[in-house]
Amino acid sequence: MRFNPKADISRGRVSDAGRGGGRGGAAGGGMRMPLPGGARAGGGIGGILIVVLFVVLTQCTGLMSDGGGGTGSQGQAQPEGIDTGDERYANCRTGADANEDPDCARVAVTLSLESYWADTLPEQAGTELSPAAINTFSGAVSTGCGEASSQVGPFYCPPDQQIYLDTTFFDDVLQGQLGGQGGDFVEPYVLGHEYGHHIQNLMGTMGKVRTQKGPDSDAVRLELQADCYAGMWTRDASDGDGILTDLDQGDIEEALDSAKAVGDDRIQQKSGQGVDPEGWTHGSAAQRMAWFTRGYEEGTLEACDTFSASRL
Template structure:
C-alpha cells in the first residue's frame, strides 16, 4: 500500500484526455460519462470516515504497509490501528485480499499470485493506463498491476452528486472488485474482451466476474490469516454482507443511467444491470469458486 499524496497530474485532469482500461475501454469527459463507462467498477467506495473496515472486530496481529510514499500508512501496524483509522483499515483489506488469493489462485487455477499493489492519491496521478483525476474513481491498471483510488472521490463526487450508499463494508467490496480485475489479468481473462457494450458484451461479463470474485473473498474473509496465524478479519455481520450486496446493486448500469440521464439504454451498458451485479456477487459469496464465476459460460450474464 502506498500513497502518492497530492500530485499534479501533468495535464490538468482527464478533460479531453482518455484513460485506457481493461479490454480497450476508455473513459473521459464529465462525471456522468465517466460513471457510465468506467466508474461503475467501484462506484460505492464510501468509507465516509467510518471504521473499522470490515464492520467487526479486527485482530491485533501485525499489519504491513509497503512502499508508503507520503507516509500516510506508516502508522498502520496492528489490528487496533485498523479499528480506529480508516487508512489502516484499507491496509488490512489489501492484506486480506492478498493472502486470500495467494492461497485460492494456485489451488483453483494452478497460478501463483503476483500480488497487486494499491496506491491512493488526491487531485491527479499519472499511471500506466494514462492520467487519472478524482473524477475517475477507483480503477485497476493492468500494465502497473496496481489499484488506484482518490479517497476523496466518493464523499465529494459520488455520495454528494450521485447519492451512492454509505456503509463500513462498501469500501472493502469495491477494493475486492478491483482486486478481482487483477486476478483476471493474471489468468489472461482480459484478452477475451472483444465486445465493449451491451448487456451480453464481453466488457459486462468481465465486470460481473470481478463482482463474483469480490464475493468469493468476502465469503472467506474471516478465515484469511496473517503471518502469525491469526485471522485478519474476525467477524463479518449480516449488515456487512447487506452493504456489499447493496453496493453491487447500486452500481448497475441501469440505475446509474436512470439517475444521470433519465433513461436506460441497454446497448451502451459496460458493467451490467443492478440485478446482474447483485446476482454475481452473491454467486461468488455462496459458491466460492472460480468455476462458478465463469460469466462467459452463460448466455445472459
Template sequence: MVRFNPKARLDQSRVRDAGASGGRGPAGSGMRIPLPGGKGGIGGIVVLVILFLLARFLGLDLGLGGGTSGDSPAAQKPTSGLVQLRYEDCRSGADANTNQDCARLAIENSITAYWADALPELRDYDGGGARQFRAIDALYTFTGSVNTGCGPASSDVGPFYCPSDESIYLDTTFFDDVLERQLGGPDGVFVEFYVLAHEYGHHISNLIGSMGLVRTQETGPDSPGVRLELQADCFAGMWAAHASQTRDADGNLLIEELSKQDLDEALAAAAAVGDDRIQQTTQGRTNPESWTHGSAAQRQYWFTRGYKDGGCDTFAARTVQVR
C-alpha cells in the same frame, strides 16, 4: 461493522499514498467504475485497456508499460514523492479498528492472503495449466491526479485497476463525492472494501487469462466486458465469504467478523454502480444495449453467487442476465 483482530500484524509493503496533486483531466486507464457524465468508471473497458489487451494478444509493443517502453509517458508510475506518513503507523489490527487508512491496508492484506490460497482452484482461460499467484504490485491512494502504468489519470475516473502495472488506484474522495452524493450509494466503511475487492478481482482475471477474452468495445448486458465486470464482483463475493479466515504472516487471523451490515453495504454499493441505476439517475432512462458493467441486479446477483458458492465463470455461462 467489520472487526479486525487486534493482534494481527499488517504488511505495509504494497499500500502507498501518492498524495494530492492538481487534476490533469481523465486519461484512458484501467478497469473502473462508470461515473455520471461519461467520465470513467468501476471496471469499464476503456480504449487504452483494449489496446493493451490487443497488444499483449498479438505480441506487439504499443508503449503501454513494461518491456522496452518503461520510459514512455504512459508507463510512468508514482514512484517518487510518495507520502508514506499516511500508512506508517498502521501496524496492527488494533490500528485498523480505529483508523480507516489502516483498515484499508488490512483489507488489502486479507484479499491478498485469500487469493494466494484460492487462485490455483480457478479455471485457467489460457489453457496453460495451474497459475502461480502474485499479489498486486501496489495499491495507490491519491487525490487530484496520478501517473500510472496505463497513463495519467485524474480523480474523475474513480477507482480502477491498471493491468499494465498490475496496480490498483483509489481516489479516496470518490466514496463521499461521487458514490454517495452523486449516485445515492450507501455510506459505510465496507463500501470502500467492496470496491477494493472488486478491483482486486480484475487482477485475478488478469492472472487467469479471462481479461484477455475482452478484445472489443462491444456493449450490452451479455457482452464480454460486462462478463468481466461481473466476474470481478463475483470474486469480491468469494473473498467476502472467506475474509474471516484469512491470516497474517504469523498465522494470526486478520478479520474477526464481517457483519450482515457489511454485506448489505456491499450489495447496496454494487446496485448503486449498476449501469441501469446510473443511466436512470443521469439520463432519466435506461439503454441495456449500451451497458458496459452490468445492471444493479446483475452486480448484486454475481456478488452473491461468489459469496454463496464461488461459481464465477461468467464467460462459460449461457447468459449473465438476471431474469
C-alpha cells in the same frame, strides 16, 4: 466489520502518491471510460458517470492489442510493499490500528485480499499470485495506463499491476451523488472488485474481451466476474479466521447496495436518460448484485465463469 487487533499489517502493499500534478480529466491516450447511454462528460451527473465505473475498459482493450491476448503484465517484478517514507500509512502496524484508522483499515483489507488469493489462485487455477499494490492519490496520478484524475474513480491498471484510488469517491460520489447507503464495508467491496481485475489479468481473462458494450458483451462479463470474485473473498473473510473479524450480514448488505448503486441501469437513470442496455459496459444493478452473491455463496472460480454463462 472489525479487524483482529493482533494481526500484523505492516507488510501491506499500500502507498500514497499524494496530490498529483498535470491536467484534470480522465486518463489520456484512449483511456477515457465509455459513458453508459452516450452521456457526455461535463457538469452534473453526466460528468461524474466516469467516476463510478470501476475499470477503464479501453485499458483492457489496449492490453489485448499486444497480439496474443495475453495479460501484458505477466513476468513483471512484484510490486513493492509500503514505502517506509509514506507518512499516510507509516503508523499502520496492527489490526488494532486498522480498527481506529480508515487508512490502516485499507492496508488490512489489502493484506486480507492478498492472503486469500495467494491460497485460492494456485488451488483453483494452478496460477501463482503476483500481488497487486494499492495506490491512493488526490487530484491526479501518473500511471502505466496514462495520467488519471480523481474523476476516473477507483481503477486497476494492468501494466502496473496496481489499483489506484482517490478515497473521496466514497463520500462524494457513491453516497453523495449516486445515493449509496455507505458503510464500512463499501470500500472493501470496491477493493475486492478491483483485485478481481488483477486476478483476471494474471489468468489471461482480459484477453477474452472483444465486445465493449451491450447487455451480453464481453466487457459486462468481465465486470460481473470481478464482482463475483469480490464475493468469493468476502465469503472467506466472513469466516473470521483471518485479518477480518465480525463481518456480518450488515456488511454484506452494504456491498450489495454499492453494487446496486453502480449498475449501468441505475447510472443511466441518475443521469436522466432512459435505460438503454445496448450502452451497458458493467452490467445492471440486479446483475451486479446477483454475481457478487453467487461468488459469496459458492466461493469458486468455476462458479464465477461469466464467459461461459448463457444468461447473465
